[in-house]
Amino acid sequence: MSNLSKPIPPAGGPGGLAVEIRGKTFRGADGGDVRAIENVAFEVAAGRFATLIGPSGCGKTTTLRIILGLDPDFKGRLKLPADGAGRVAAVFQEPRLLPWRSVEENVRLALPEEDAGRDLDPLFATLGLTEMRSRYPSELSLGLARRVSLARAFAIRPSLLILDEPFVSLDEQTATRLRKLLIEVWSARPTTALMVTHNLREAVQLSDRIVFLTERPARIRGVHDIVTPHGERDTRWRETTLSVIAKRYSGVL
Amino acid sequence: MALELDRVAADRSIPSRLAPGIVTLLSLAGLLAIWWIAAIVADSRVLPAPPAVAEAFWRDARTGELFFHLAMTLMRVAGAFVIAMAVGSAIGIVLGMNREANRFFDPWLILFLNVPALVIIVLAYIWFGLNEAAAIGAIAVNKIPNAVVTLREGARALDRDLEEMAKVYRFGPAKTLRHVILPQLQPYFAAASRSGISLIWKIALVVELLGRSNGVGFQINLYFQLFDVAAILAYTLAFVAVMLIIEFLLVQPFEAHSTRWRPRRARG
Structure with missing residues (x-):
């Protein structure tokens, strides 16, 4: 919450997103239980863009599904922007048209x-x-x-925008163009947003807050806030930020 | 398959471009020729040649009798078809989506699939009397289990991803049904209708033969007692022609319309 000095007025209703998942277990095919999420709690301020990063299969998509209301079977609480009265939009891994x-x-x-x-x-x-x-x-x-x-x-x-690896399996050129478009549309009306990605560059370019998750069962490994406005994030700034982050969270690059 | 056919067609030159229509015509002409030759060779009252059948057709067509009986059968086929598809689809979709219900009702379904059509018809006439409702109901009950089985497969294959998308975007039940679920079931509806129409009209004739005083089935029974094979064939061919017209003018255009979004090569 250190970046409230940002010039863009928050949209998407009062209050941001608060996630508190104290445990999520899947019933495996063999009948045994697989613990997917141990303890994931973070907040996204109203009108801010946050990113979840973590190793494959660590429960990122599960977290998104819980927030989207597609998986009601978990321990913990959720506080959606606009107290759940607003609409939630999702961009899934596949376009789902x-x-x-x-x-x-x-x-x-x-x-x-x-x-x-x-x-x-x-x-x-x-x-x-x-x-x-x-x-x-x-x-x-x-x-x-x-x-x-x-x-x-x-x-x-929407009052909350959920993006699940929206640019995965695209060639780099197309992905870069789409990221620019995403920032353009999002900046026109900043909405509380939460994105899952594997791509740290993408996270650094798009988000105000990056939440790092551990291996399964997921816990919070650390939270990195970015205060530089989107317009001022040039190549040099990005490389510096990336190396700072890589130093603090080894193995994320 | 379609791709291969296209390639074959492209390899050959002009004749192949006219092929589909001509092949169909040649094929039908071949069948007619075999029938005609067989009739001449047999030279018997029980296998009349095409002109005799045409004459029988003309005899009943001129008085309007043929069209009256065709219309009565068509009315029963249409009524039973609508009832069977509506009831069968609804049950099929529910069973496909609800595992417990499916487990409970599956034995019922197997039972109804295997009750002979004749038994259902006879019981319907005994229980409900020799009336139109019993006739149409009996035809429908014969078809319902087939529609259930087909649509159940369709409902089992529904795309969960799209369902979730509809939930996130708050489509609501009506919108989800119309824009997400029914389009996915369309191929299953098409399959159930196709097999349904042919099954229903065959059963309709038996129903008419056993308990109605009009319709193609009644006429065929009448001409059977008169041993008039030409008239039997005339009625049969007339009704097959009606069903073909329905196929080409209603079923196929509807299918083309509802699958227009598919990539061309998948249209086959």
């Missing part, structure tokens, strides 16, 4: 009733999807489908 609906329909279907007729032109234009509105998802490349998935998330003006 409805193949039988066009790009525009996919985005519009997510809109709340009272917003159904909203003008989506600016959003589609920002994400470079204007030409694709009437296409079906099967006609899109993975990069384009990811953009549609981002458009859907931002279209509903």
Whole structure:
């Protein structure tokens, strides 16, 4: 919470996200219990972007699923932004578009009733999807489908945005372009956001707070806050920050 | 498969471009020729040649009798089809989504799948009387277990990822059903309808034969007693033609419309 001096006014309703998971166990296929999360507790201030980083299979996606309400079977508490009254948007690892609906329909279907007729032109234009509105998802490349998935998330003006490795398995060029787009859309209306990634560079570029997790069962390894505004994060700044972080948390790079 | 066919078609030149229609026509003409030759060779009242069948068709068509009976059968087929698909799909989807319900009702399903159509028809007439409701109900009950089995498979194969997406974006039950679940079940509906229509119209004839005083089945029974094979064939072919027209004018355009989002090569 040391970075409240940031100039951008927080959006997405009062209060940020507070996560407190005191234990999460999965029933394994052999009947034995697998402990996925030991103790994960962190906060994201309203209108801030946080990132979860940790080794494969350490329970990052599980944490996101608990926050999304897809897995109610856990010990602990959650406090969602806007006291749970706001909407939550998710960008999943796979785009998860409805193949039988066009790009525009996919985005519009997510809109709340009272917003159904909203003008989506600016959003589609920002994400470079204007030409694709009437296409079906099967006609899109993975990069384009990811953009549609981002458009859907931002279209509903969420109070909480959850991103689960949104740029995984894209070529670096496409991923970089999409990250820029994400910052652009997000900065226009900063929303409390939580992203899971394996990519520390990505985390450093996008987030205000990085939460490092341990191996399974997950615990918090450390929290790193970044106060430099997004606009001032150039290549040199990034390399310095990366080496600072790498020194403190060995093995994360 | 389609890709291979395309390649084969591209390798050959002009004749292959006209192929699909011509092949169908040649195939039907071949069948007709075999029938005609067999009829001439047999030279018997029990295997009339095509002209005799055409004459029988014309005889009943001119009086309007044929069309009346076709319409009665079609009405029963349509009624039973709608009931069977609606009830069968609903039960199938519930069983596919609910493991406990499926475990409980699976033996019932196996039982109904294996009760002979004739038994259901006879029992329906005994219990409910020789009326239209019993007739249509009996046809529907014969089809329902098939629709249940097909749609149950569909409901088991539903995509969890899309379901979660719908939950996160708060689609609500109606929106989820219409935009997420039903489109996934569409191929299963199509399969159940296809096999359903052919099954239903065959059973409809038996129902008419046993307990109705009109319809194609009743007429065929009548001509069976008169030993008029030409008329039997005329009614059969007329009804098959009606079903083909329904297939080409209703089923296929609907399917093309509901699968327009699929990549072209998968359309086959």
